[in-house]
Amino acid sequence: MTNDVSARAYRERLVPGPGLFLAVLLVVPGVALVLTPINASIALPVAIIVYAIIAATLLLFSPSIRVESGRLFAGRAAIPVGELGEIELLGAEQLRQAIGPGLDARSYLLVRGWIHRGVRIENVDPADPAPAWILTTRHPQKLAEAIEGARRA
Numbered sequence: 001m002t003n004d005v006s007a008r009a010y011r012e013r014l015v016p017g018p019g020l021f022l023a024v025l026l027v028v029p030g031v032a033l034v035l036t037p038i039n040a041s042i043a044l045p046v047a048i049i050v051y052a053i054i055a056a057t058l059l060l061f062s063p064s065i066r067v068e069s070g071r072l073f074a075g076r077a078a079i080p081v082g083e084l085g086e087i088e089l090l091g092a093e094q095l096r097q098a099i100g101p102g103l104d105a106r107s108y109l110l111v112r113g114w115i116h117r118g119v120r121i122e123n124v125d126p127a128d129p130a131p132a133w134i135l136t137t138r139h140p141q142k143l144a145e146a147i148e149g150a151r152r153a
Contacts, residue, residue: 009068010146085122
């Protein structure tokens with residue numbers, strides 16, 4: 001059994017960081033404040049339930065990026081790694097440029113605002129109208145290595 005990058009699959013779930021969950025905690029006093037004049041005894045329990053629903057929704061609807069079986073999966077989309085070209089690692093400023101003024105509107109995007117790094121991957125499939133895939137990831141180098149490893153496999 002080999003121990004190189006090509007033997008490993010890559011998987012990352014784009015869940016929000018703890019800062020967003022702390023910010024969403026502001027829902028608790030807001031909901032409690034609105035419900036207190038109506039029924040003070042249910043205000044806090046309902047507020048906590050609303051927070052739990054929002055937090056669960058953020059977790060459950062977080063997309064994933066993975067490289068396995070010779071394909072790159074980003075959210076619901078998938079592409080064979082053989083149809084991918086050059087991979088560009090994007091820092092915060094390059095990502096801002098890539099999804100802002102430098103964006104080709106035909107590009108496939110899987111971007112989450114709480115992740116400030118990413119990759120731009122050229123799409124060399126002539127039948128696909130998307131010229132590139134732009135993905136936010138917490139581990140751009142590992143994702144690029146996994147794609148390169150899958151190409152060699």
